[in-house]
Amino acid sequence: SQKIEQNSEALNIQEGKTATLTCNYTNYSPAYLQWYRQDPGRGPVFLLLIRENEKEKRKERLKVTFDTTLKQSLFHITASQPADSATYLCALDMGAAGNKLTFGGGTRVLVKP
């Protein structure tokens, strides 16, 4: 079965710097790879989706890369702000209609002012 690994250690970063998070998966590549933000006591919020034929996707200060050869996605938060502090989850979607998401363990990011 598919296994998704994210760095379980919290990432402490200074405001203004770039935070880089890693998501590695085993076995088959998904049709879509997604990133979500989760704040304590809340449901995840969708951030970005990248397709298997895309190398990079950007949204404002966020950037996601997808390397199907390495079976890895990188998630970057540029010019980080204290409000970016949250847990970030990587999720895989095989793309079939009504298919389910499989989540990684998440990486907690703490941006210090």
Add this chain to the structure above:
Amino acid sequence: GAVVSQHPSWVICKSGTSVKIECRSLDFQATTMFWYRQFPKQSLMLMATSNEGSKATYEQGVEKDKFLINHASLTLSTLTVTSAHPEDSSFYICSASLAGGYGYTFGSGTRLTVV
């Protein structure tokens, strides 16, 4: 954008009682919804896939008689935790998606505490 409403946001119940959690898609129709459970400092674990008009599909290890799912309309799925026990205390979250790879929208979650 797609909005999923989940209710209640928290509930405390006595051991042995049943609790119902509702998940509604507010501005779109969802033939499929998903129910997750999340324990502290852990990631989301899929419990079941809720299918409108048919039986839910449960993940391995999830007791279907304990976690009853009903998806009677295109905008409402319910999860009932029957005969709840303290070990059922957790954060339950539902989600749905628009077709076409636009990501999934999650409810705000329900914190269940069984005492």
